[in-house]
Each structure stands twice: as C-alpha cells, then as structure tokens.
Amino acid sequence: MTLGRTLSIAVTGIEGRVVEVEADVTSGLPAFVVSGMPDAACRQAPDRVRAAASNSGLQLPRQRITVNLSPASLPKQGSGFDLAIAVAALASGGVVDPATVGDTVHLGELGLDGSIRALHGVLPAVLAAAQAGHRTVVVPVANATEARLVPDVTVIPMDTLGALVERYRCQRKGKPLPDLPEPVAGHQQPHQAPDLADVVGQEEARYALEVAAAGGHHMAMVGPPGAGKTMVAERLAGLLPRLDRTQALEVTAIHSVLGALGDSALIEHAPFVAPHHGASMPSIVGGGSGRVRPGAASRAHCGVLFLDETPEFRRDVLDALRQPLEAGVINVARADRVVSYPARFQLVLAANPCPCGRNYGTGSGCTCAPQIRRTYLSRMSGPLLDRVDVQLQLLPVTRATLSSPRGESTDEVAARVRKARLRQSTRWKQHGWRMNSQVPGPALRSGTWRLPPAVTRPLDMAMESGSITLRGYDRCLRVAWTIADLDSAAAPTLTHVREALGLRDSRAAA
Template structure:
C-alpha cells in the first residue's frame, strides 16, 4: 500500500518541501531508500525500526520502498525519522493514510520511540507557511520556537506513540498557543557592563552611540588599559530593540546552527559574537561538511567584536570585506553554495603599535618606525575604508578616574538610540533596509541631501583627506545618523563636521 506525507529539508536558512512516500508490497523483507538521502537519513532506518518496535507497533516485514522527493535535492539530518516512521505505519494499515497527508511532520526518533528536537525548525515553518502548508507535527522540545509564528496549526508530540494516537483520533492534542514577541521586549537587557561605569572617554562613547543608532562600524585605537575592551563589552547595553522581523532573521540563523535556547524560542537581544583571533576561517565564515553558519552570520543584526584586531590573520580579516559590503556571506560546499545573512556592526579595537604607546600623551613609544608601519599595515586599506567611525581612546586623567560623579547610564543612551532607530524604521518602511548604514546609493542620494556650505566642507575634506568614494558615502550616512539622533530632518553642517572627524585617524596613523 502507498502512503504519503510531507517533511522539510534545509538549504542554508531556507526550507524546501520533501514528500515522503512509502510503498509496501508483498514479498520477502527488503528495504530501499531512494531520493538522495545523506548518511544520517540512511541511518534513520535502524532508529525507526527500533522506535516502532519499542512503541509496541509493528514494523512491516515486506518489500518496502521509501522515496524522498524531489530526488535532486540532498536530504540531510535526522528530521525525516518521524515522517518516515508514520508513513511506514500508514502503509502497513496501522494509521490513517488520509489523515497523515494533512501534515508536515518533523522530528528525530530515539531508539525507545521518543521524539527528539531538531535544528532549523523556525526557518522551516516560515518557508512552509509561504508554500501554503498550515498543519504541523513537531517535537515537544521545539514547541516554544514554533509558538511565535501565527497563522499555522502546530501540534507537538513527545513520542511516536503519541503521534500515532493523535493521527488516529485516540488522543486529543491542542494546537500550541501563539506567543507575543512584544511582551518579551519589556524585559531589560541583561548585561554586566554599563556605560555608567566607564569614566571619561566621551568621544569613544559618542562614537559607539552613533554606531548603535545607525548600524555603523567602529575602530577604537589607543594605548593599553584605556578602556577599549570595556567600551566594546558595554556596547551591547545600548543597542536598539530588534523588531519582530529582525528577531526572526536572527533566530533562523541560530536555529540552523543549533545554537538556539529552546526554552526561550526566539532571540530578543541583538547577538554579540566575540571570536578569538585564533579562530579558524570556517568557524568565522561558516562552512564545514554541513555548511553551518559561522560567527559572522551568528552576529547578524548584532555585533561582531574583534579585540586586538592586528592579531587576526590578514587572510581572516580580508574575508570580512565581502560581508562588510553586502551583508551576506557565501559558503561553498560540495556541489552547492549556501548564502547566509551577515549584516553586523563591526566593533574592533587595537593598540597603535607593538608596545602600545605610539601617539600616547603619557608614555614614550619604544617601537621603530618600521615596526609601527608593519603593525598598522596588518589592516589593509580596503578594510579600513569599510569602517565608518575611527576613534582614538586615550588615557584618562587622574581626576577623571577618581571623580565621584557617575556617567550617563546605558539605559539613558539606549533611549536616544531607539529614538533614532525609529526614525530610520519609518524612513525604510517600504524597503528591506533596517538602518542608515545599509542605504543603497539611490537612498543615500535621497536621504542625505547637503546644503551649499556642507557641500563645500565635504569637498575640501574629500581632497585633503584623499577620501574614496566609499568613504564619502559612509560619511554622509554617519552624518544622517547624527542628524537622526537630534531628530533633525536636514543634515546640518555641524552633523557633517562631526561625521568627518571620525575619519581623521587615517591621517595620523595610516598616512
């Protein structure tokens, strides 16, 4: 007898439908699995057999053919266990063939028949919803992850027997309740680091506020112990709230990577990733045999913090050029390529030379000019050009360290950042951009108009600082963000002058 049900496979963060067909015909026991299954899917037969027997159901001992269609797409992972098992039971008249066809079924089976969690459920549900599927049977452990999607009927099961009883109408299951994302936003960001604990460093704090507001990249350069790492660690506390769509984008990637906290189900706070300089290239960019997303994709809509930037291999840093430009990374793997989103704010910090004191006001640098040159040139021109805000973090004074007054709290700064982001959301409501740094050339032209005096200033700067066309664009976008922080519709000369100031370090260090 022939039965059919539906499951989903994954390519990157997009799901594709898979029809699971099982035919059982008379004859001695023989089992064929066709339709480009990978090793994990092939191994599933042993798990399925054991799970069926241990659930006190009958494993058919005839000629079984299992087909996973379409045949030209590789089927990976163990999520096919449950639909194959249920289809086998339908083909051997143990459950209703008609009812089974109504569902998309996903789940790994244990030998005892328990249904185990799968990775990538959220992207699968979103893709399936677009294709018109609306009834799902999923593992109990994944139920919170599924609960933020409305307009679908999702049933979660603990084990194979429960799925069988549900389909046969012997056990009544309620579809899982939809949860509200907005309710989660009221929880304050939990971080041990707050800007109120950072003394002095007003210009670095200001640069980070602009970066958070408009999604711009920052390089902090300065002597040891001035608070660069501390500032970067505190950055998460001023990041703007994520919209539901941004949260879904982030959660999809973390779900595929198997990094999602299933008790929370959706990621509410922007991710902050801090890969060490010894991290391998595939761990940063993604890849490996199953092309999982890497650190830069896990940082999507959040922050990639690279501390001690020159310590990273040049090859690693150069790999960041494409994602910094396009907001995506393409991971090549055998026979196919997968593209993941990788739109992050880069926060980088470094000393200006090997001893750390080049340009310092308080201590003499002991490096030779060649050493300094070599150190600074670990960062290529194209990479520097992609960093919008260059800021010097110098030593603070004794009075600043010992001052009793506490600085502004992160919560206060975050209010301004959220205010500026809301203006941007309005600006880009009919396009795919989230913030100023993502503007395309047409949008930059439209939203970053300058008056005559500002044009003169930027013209002079362009010639004096030998700016590239990209740097020119980036200055306009930063100026737009500074104006947004003030709630100004027009970019004024003061906004532009401040934006230009964050490009001055090229002249001091990389001249």
C-alpha cells in the first residue's frame, strides 16, 4: 500500500481552483472517509466509489481509506470529485500507478455501475487547470466538447471507470492505448436574430437602439401596449458585434455552470435574456440556498438583459441591479465565501405609462385612479433610471405608418455599429476601455477629451436647472461620443450633444 495522489478542480462562480486529492490506506476496520470541507454530496462519494469499483471488477483496499481534499479550508461542493477520489483510492491500493495519475486532473461523477457521468461547470474547471499548468484532463464523454474549447490541453473523454483504469494499465506497461470514446460533435446553433426591418414606424426608437448598440448604453422605453417596445428590445442583441474569444469563453463558462450547454459549441453571439416580472432576487442577481448559481444578470453577460413590464418587478430586485450596472460584476456573499460572477450587460427597460396602458397623449382613455398613475412608474427608482443613458417615450403606431416604407434591416444597421465600435476601441485602447459606455466621466470632462464650453452648453444648462445629475451629465457625454462615432466625426459637436441630451430627457433638450 502507498499514498495515492491525483488532482481535481473546485469551481466557485466561474473560477476554479486546483484541489489535490490524497488517499491513504491504514490498518484497522474497513472504512472510507473524506475530509477537507466536503458538502453533503461530496461526503457521499465513498458509497458511489465503492459500488462503481466493485461493478467495474476493481478491488479497493479492505482497510481504512482516508481521502483528503487539499486545501482543506476550501469548501468542496458537488459530486464532481468522485472520479478523482476513486483514482486516488485505486492508486493507494496499487491498482493504478501513482506516478501516472499524479499530475492528471480528473473530473466526473460516478454512477453505481461504474459509468462516468456529466457535470456542470467543466469548461471553467478545465480553464483553471490550464492556468495552473496542468495539461492533461480526464472528463466525462458528454463534457468533452466544451472541455476541448480550452487550447493546449489534452482532453481524455472517458465513459466508465473500468475503461479509464485499463487505459492507465496499458500506459504503465507500454502497451498501445485503447481507442477513446468520441462524443457527439459540438455544433453551433444557427443564429437567427429578429430583423429590425420588422419594426413598423418608431423611427426615434430605431435610431436610439442603434446608438445604444454602438456605445453599449442602457435604454428605457415607456409607451402603451402594442407600441413595439418588446419588438425593439428583442432586436438589440442582433445589432451587437460577435463576441471575441475572451468574451465567448466567459459567456460559455456561465452557461456551463448552469448546465445549459448540452452539445453546443462556443457561444459567439451576444445573449438575450428576458426574465419574467415575477422573478425572485436570486434568479435575477444569482444565489441559492446551496450552491450559488448565476442569475439572469450573469446569463446576459456581454449581451442584453431585458426587463419587460419593469414596474411589475419587485422594487428591491430592480435596485439590486444598480451595483452590477456600475461594476460589471455581481458578488454574492455567504458566511464562508464570496462568489463572483461577471455581469457586464446592456439593460433595457420597458414599461406601460400606467397599469391600463392608456395614459398617453391627453390620457382621456385612461381608467386608472390618479394616485395609481402617480405611483406606477415610481416603482422604477430614480437612482436606477439615472444609470440609464437613453430614455424614450413611445407613441402608438398609427394607420398611416403601416404604409410607410420598410426600414433598414438588422444587417445594415449592425454594419454601422461595428464601424462605430472599431472607432471607439481604437481611441480608448491605450486606456483599457472598449466602448464609450465604459469611459469614466472625469476622463471626458478633463484633459485631452474635454469638449469646448460652447459644445457642452446644453448639458451645463440642464445640470444648472436640475434636469440632470452629474451622473446624467457624464452619460450624456458618452452618448454624444457614440453619436459622433456613428457620424464618423472626430469629436462631438453641439448637435451631437443636443441629440444625446434629447435621447435622455426631451424636456431638458428643449
């Protein structure tokens, strides 16, 4: 008997940490214990490992087996350590060569029949292994497609514990290795974004959507039912550029943790997430009683989070979005740890003017009591709306609009958005910013990028009158730079600043 060692990965959020799995056999009554802060599922691993080994024709030592998951201070969650525990225990009994498995990462849950079952979060686990310098990873066959998204890592897909042990025996004896089971080839789902040309009328909303897409700005729309708020919002993701490699891996890792990948390949298009207005706090920002799972805000990372019927959401849920809107990350605190998920999304809010939806124009058709009309939109707090760059009032589509020419398609507008994004990334690259929406306000109000007083006069007057706050001032400057980029201008002009102010507050612009 000897000390068996191998490696596994503990995933917290979408970040992984290497765990050394040690197994030691000592004399005494037969027992199998796991130490190192395992949760309930991990503590049950010995039962699964014993049954899996027995049904695979493998013999575990009939003595006391002690398995330690190091570092012991790191909480271990889930059944993903089963395979590593089994391999370490078999190595301690001399069934497999300890030197062969010492630097190999093992991920997988064991079935009682010895099968190796799929896990959630394999992609971030393999990314963590690669970053730690470990280049060989054993994964379940069903997870091989996502694991192979990580470059410079040898992925060994296995379907049973017996087949894995046989492979290690052949490797030890220098025999030809058995063929690996091949998973179903990953495929990219066809990306079919809704066409912007389907939106009838609403020219101002279409233009505002283009500006929001070009600069990464948040957007809010208030209008009666049937005005096209949802149609407009659903077309924003189709205007956004394809994700780069880093963004795609982050988005795919979040979906991997949720188990929402299946056999799909890398996610390369901006996600669009639209939770129901009855969603709870954990479902929006992340959380849960056991393992902390990402919420809708993180699923919308690098994409669009659309809150339809925004006033129907709970007030505390809406206000919880204020922090990720500024920081681009969500931190979920627990007694023993803090779990972080990326959440840099574009927020789109849509609301009716009142519960009946008819309080527009003269408001003569509205049946709501005056008190209800006053309090309905106030459910969207001022601090939340102050973080929204583009705020529009939509009117119903008229009969005359139905005969108007068909508007530009998504592809036509997306081409302009890509050009504007390229101008921004070129301009801000040396500062580490990608889009105008990420530029800090002080950088736009001072130094090289400060605009002349004659250009910023409308913003100065609006701030003096109290129509906008300092945050609103900075956000108007960012929108003005985006409008200038769409016009291929070197810097915003007075016209661009007035347009930006009008997109945020038409009264202030007037």
